[in-house]
Amino acid sequence: MKRSTFTILFLLASLLSWSQTPSADSLDLPLELDFIPAGGFYLDNVEVELVAPQGKIYYTLDGSKPTSRSKPYQGPIKLDATTVIRAVAINEDKTSLLLGNTYFIDEPDTDFPVISLGISPYLLFDPYQGIFMQGSRAVDSLWQKPGANFWTRREFPLHVEIYESDGRCVYNNMSGFRLFGGMSRLFPQKSLALVARNRYGQKRFDYPIFGKDGPDKFKYLVLRNSGSDFGKSHIRDILMTNLVNDFDLDKQASRPSHVYINGTYWGIFNIREKVNRYFVADHNDVDKDSIDLIEHRLTLKRGSKREYLRFIEFVEQNDLGNQRNYDYIASKMEIENYMDHQIAQIYFDNQDAGGNIKFWRPQTEDGRWRWILFDTDWGFGLHQHDAYKNNSLAFHTEEDGPSWPNPPWSTLLLRKLLDNQDFRQQFVNRFADRLNAAFSEETVMAQYDSLYQMYAPEMPRHLQRWRLSERKWKNHLNRIRTFAAERPTYVRMHMMDKFNTGGQRELHVETTSGGSIVINNNLRIRSDKDFDGIYFENYPIHIRAVPDYGYRFSHWEGITLEDNQRSFELQLRKHQYIFRAVFEPFAHPLLGQVVINEVAPLNKKSGDWIEIYNHTKKRVTLTDWVITDLKNEWTIPQAAIDPNDYLVICRDSSKFFSQFPNAYNVVTGLGFGIHKRKETLALFSRLGAVVDSISYEVPPSDSAFTLSLLLPELDNADPENWAIRFGEGSPNLPNPYFLESTIRSTQTLWLQMGLAATVLVLCVVLLVLRSKGHI
Known part of the structure; x- marks a missing residue:
């Protein structure tokens, strides 16, 4: 009796477990639909089969959404040109997902990723309703074309595929899109913002499009036409944001791509992150719903204006030359972040930077305001061949500028902070550091050359697509090179006029192996490269020798200090300083203890x-x-x-x-x-x-x-x-x-699984033996 009861209970448990395992038919899954072969890059014509065992297939070839009124599938589709096939399978009970594949036929080789968009041509190009068009309501006599269709803020669904430079499809799904940008919407190639949402099938673009150093998933991606730099260099904004990689700044990652719309080549777009609450969360480890995010003067994008209004009211009503007032303001903002933001915009001569700003803070008791660098393409001589001469320091500290581009409210904070001696000292030296390193001609030209090598082979096709002048493109590249060579000299002259710096002082420092030199707690100089820089007579700089692990600081050569200090302030009385930090191997007795x-x-x-x-x-x-x-x-x-x-x-x-x-x-x-x-x-x-x-x-x-x-x-x-x-x-x-310990956790997991498997096998063996009467 006991043996039969045990057997019955075991069988009932097994049947119950089996009965609770759903079959594919019992699940409310969409119909299967396959493309054979899959989308991708082909050298010659291709035949595509659509397979849906349980439904009738309908498809489109113009990018529009397939429905039961679309063309029914009756046999292989022969393609002799790049085409987006979008399809759906339908039966009486259910449908498949809306799927799409792009077949690139005999397209040029590229080192860029390729993005294919499939969307109704009517939505884009209808003369009256199309969002790429002016439409019938545009005021044609005004250059901004107010009322034009392309000023819409509506979001529309479309099909998106992203192919890596090696041909792999890394994203294929429905997404939303909106037109993106300001006056750059007037250009024939318009910027687009893509958004992933659950209702489109995926809540993130789940791929690290910018490489391992960037976020690995995104809510938004922007396909940017280079903004105001369209038809000019096409690299200005990317160059400038790349120059501040080591700054205390939030800035957008970037990557160039070729884009196709409904199978038609649409030119080079720079893939960028979209600056919004998701961007802030991705880059700062904060909750996207627990921040205050503001743009321009007081345009609220998330959270509340309350803390910023208190902050800026204090700035307006108090003398920041008073150290107590300055310390209070410094507790409400990230000083070094703000300095880097202002220094970068001044060096770039970004004429659109005055009120075109975004800043945020975490909604915590000690949350501090931080500024985001974006939209810099008006810099580096966009509208002026000799812009390197412009006094952007005066521009950004103008007390009574016009309503655009530098109204008084946009320069208030920097003007007031510069009234404080500590801030001014740090600002001048930090600016000098940046001119000596990140903004030196050598560094800028290295970044420029890298971008030029990347874009130059790809640009002729883009220029031809939009009937743009190759000569104009090359002229703007020359402007960038000239700006890189000339800009530091003029900025230093502007600083000397503004800050009573005294004369310029030359500094040459080097270090032996086993350590580095840190200047102004900002620049680190290692033994593999000597440093040459220019600083200012009336602004002492801070020098510090930092030994590596297993070394100690020995002494300085070329300069005499009391007690052979490892760290000191250098008063710049002489025209030139040349010295070296010497380190020696040394194992401290307490090393490892x-x-x-x-x-x-x-x-x-x-x-x-x-x-x-x-x-x-x-x-x-x-x-x-x-x-x-x-x-x-x-x-x-x-x-x-x-x-x-x-x-x-x-x-x-x-x-x-x-x-x-x-x-x-x-x-x-x-x-x-x-x-x-x-x-x-x-x-x-x-x-x-x-x-x-x-x-x-x-x-x-x-x-x-x-x-x-x-x-x-x-x-x-x-x-x-x-x-x-x-x-x-x-x-x-x-x-x-x-x-x-990851190792122990893994070992424990495998041990538990092994024990469970052993118990299960023993139970089965016992059951078999009992059924045969052996026990």
Whole structure:
């Protein structure tokens, strides 16, 4: 009885499990529809079969949406020119998804990705209703053509395929699109914004179109006609945004592409990110619905204007030359981000930059305003062959400019900040740093040459498509080269006039292997390349020698300092300075014994903090030791660590102790923030030898986390010995490495699966043996 009961129960459970497994027919799945062969690039004519075993197929060849009124499929479709086939399968009960494939027939080879768009030609080109057309309501006598169809803001569905440069189709789906841009809509090639939504079948463009260093999925993508640079260089905006890759700026990634609309070649479009709340979230690890995003003067795009109105009212009504007032404003904005934004726009001579701005803040108690760099194509001599002479510094600090392009409200913040001596000192030196490095002729020409090599083979086809002048294109390329060569000289002259800088001073620095030199906590000079720059007599600069792991700073050559300081302020009294930092191999006695054990980057609740562990049997004094990142350093005040114990260094004491009220041996006031995605931190002894150093690069995350060393005795220079722990962290406590170890997690998972499989096999064997009467 027991044996039969066991067997019956086992069979019932099996039947129940089987009965709950849905068949394909029971699921409400769309009809299958296949294209044979798939879309792609073909050297010759191609025949395409459409296969739908359970439905009747209807298709179009002009890009329009297929319906039951479209042409019915009756046999292979013969193609002798590039064509978008869109199709749908229909039966009495259901339909397939709206599918499409593009067949590129004998198209030129390219190193660019290729994008194919399929959409009703009527929607685009109807003389009265088409959104690429003026239509009947445009005021033709005005150059902006108000009332024209192309000023619509409506969104329309279309079919999108993205092919990589190697021919792979990496995206094929329905999407939404809108016309994009301002006055560039007047050009025959119009910019387009693509958007992924659930109702179109996919809520993100799930492909890292800009490569591994950019986001791996996008809500929006822009196909840009180069804006005001259409018909000119076609690379201005991309060149300028590429020049600020190392700046403290949010800026759009870019990539050139060839676009086809309904099988017709539509020219080169630059793929760009769309600057909106999704862009901010993708680049800053914030919640897209918890930000204030504003453009122009007070056009709200997300969140609230309230904090910005308070901020700008304080600026208007208070003297920022007063240090207390300045410190308050500095607590409400990212100063270095704003400096970099202004410095870039001034150097570019972007004549459309005054009020054409976007800025945002996280909606937190300590959220600070940040500015986004975008739409720079009016720079680098777009409308003027000798624009390199323009005094853009005066333009951006004009007190009473016209309503466009630089009204008083657009220059107010920079004017008021420059009243503060600390800001002015930092602004002048930071600008000088940028002119010496990112905006030097050598750097700009390297970026230009890279873009030219990329675009030059592809441009003739684009120019022919839109009947554009090759001579004009080359003239604008020459303008860019001239601007790169001449601009730094004129900007320095403008700075000398504006800031009473005194004379220009030449600086030549170099370093031996084993370390680097940091200038103004901004520029890092390594041993593989000497540095030549120009600074200003009345604006001292800060110099710091930073040894690499396994080295220490030895001395300076070419300059005499008291106590052989590793870091000093250089008063620029002489016309020229030439010196070198010398480093020597050195293993500190505590190397690998006093270690960075846990790091909490950009933590909203506890603030940033670093935990240091003493793995020795002796008390270690850390007074006057130094913590650094790539650009900043902070000297530890009086502090020590007992044997096998911890020291915690935090940035914000009130935040930290609100989360960890029982924490002990805590030093507060860390002088810089810790980057959440990519950072290098080092711990130096009082005499400048590296005691410990770590680097990390992790995926973006909205959640709080710490990076924890798995075991104190492991090499913390090896990323494999670190784990990401989500949550607030464990200062003053051992790291629970066993919970986060990827290897152990994987081993545990396989062990559990193996045990489950073993139990299942044993049950089956027992059942068989019982059924045969062996047990």
